[in-house]
Amino acid sequence: MVKIHPDKTFLVDSGVEEDESPLYVTTEQESFTIWMKSLVFHGKGCTVFDSKGNLIYRVDNYNSKSCSEVCLMDLYGNVLFTLRQKKLELFKSWEVYNSTGTRFRLKRNFKISPRDSSSSYKVIMRSCRDDDDQHQSCYKIVNHGSVFAIKDGSGRLMAEVKKKQSDINGLDLGGDVLTMMVEPHVDHSFIMGIVIAYSLIKCKL
Numbered sequence: 001m002v003k004i005h006p007d008k009t010f011l012v013d014s015g016v017e018e019d020e021s022p023l024y025v026t027t028e029q030e031s032f033t034i035w036m037k038s039l040v041f042h043g044k045g046c047t048v049f050d051s052k053g054n055l056i057y058r059v060d061n062y063n064s065k066s067c068s069e070v071c072l073m074d075l076y077g078n079v080l081f082t083l084r085q086k087k088l089e090l091f092k093s094w095e096v097y098n099s100t101g102t103r104f105r106l107k108r109n110f111k112i113s114p115r116d117s118s119s120s121y122k123v124i125m126r127s128c129r130d131d132d133d134q135h136q137s138c139y140k141i142v143n144h145g146s147v148f149a150i151k152d153g154s155g156r157l158m159a160e161v162k163k164k165q166s167d168i169n170g171l172d173l174g175g176d177v178l179t180m181m182v183e184p185h186v187d188h189s190f191i192m193g194i195v196i197a198y199s200l201i202k203c204k205l
Contacts, residue, residue, distance in 0.1 A: 024189040029181060032056070032188070033164055034195070036176035036204060045070075046205060048180075048192065057192050059205065067205070072189075072196050081193040083200065094197040102190075106141075106197040119143045121201070123150075123194055141198055146175075150194055158183055159191045 031051040038045030040060045044067065048057035055075045061067055072081040079099075086093045086105070093107035104125035123139035138153045147162040164179040180195065182188040199205040 024187045025185060026188075027184050029184055030188055032180040032182070032192075034161070034178040034180055036178070036199070044205065046196070046199070057189070059196060061205075067200065070196065070200065070205070072193055080189050081196070083193070083197055085200070092201055094200055096193050096197055098193075104139075104193075106194065106201060108201065109140075121198060139194070141194065148198070150191060156183075158186045159188075159195075161195060 033049045035047045035049070037047060038060045039047055039058065044061040045059035047055060047059075050056045057080075058073050058075065059070060060073070061070055068085045068087075070083045071079045072083070073079055081096050081098050083094050083096045086095055093105055095103065095105045097103050102125070104123050106121055106123050109120045109122050120143065121141040123141065125137045125139065139158070140151050140153075142149050142151065147160065149157055149161075150159045151157055159180060159182045161178050161180045163175065164177045180188075180191070182191050196205065
């Protein structure tokens with residue numbers, strides 16, 4: 001059987017206490033495995049492992065009939081981001097919050113040109129305490145088939161997500177197992193929040 005995560009165990013003692021904030025930014029490129037399945041029986045969600053096989057993020061939606069609000073948690077169940085669907089809008093969008101006041105909205109960009117097969121989504125980010133639109137930051141998701149990239153406002157690559165293949169024989173592990181590569185000096189918890197919002201818009205979570 002091909003393993004989804006590279007290690008033998010789900011939980012590894014990282015030396016981080018439950019009430020401490022783990023380090024989400026590193027100086028090197030980080031690789032993650034996203035399994036679009038919840039560890040909760042009959043629940044919807046996803047499970048995320050780092051390159052050593054440690055469980056690092058999870059989404060568990062106990063009410064599988066409703067996904068208007070979703071929480072991205074760490075391995076201890078601490079909520080990192082809360083995602084809420086924006087209702088009464090023509091096109092589906094999601095707003096994402098955390099406890100420090102960070103807020104961003106993900107919505108689709110619509111282009112006129114039919115020749116470009118790619119699709120893009122805009123991420124507008126600002127502090128909940130800042131009502132000045134001039135202080136907004138903008139990021140973009142560009143989708144090319146089964147691969148999508150997250151870029152900052154200047155076009156710099158922040159992360160890339162694609163289908164995961166087995167390290168042994170290169171077999172495709174299926175559409176619900178993904179590899180996420182996060183560039184150095186990028187907060188991968190923030191990237192994970194974007195990926196979850198994007199998956200919700202695409203009805204893959």
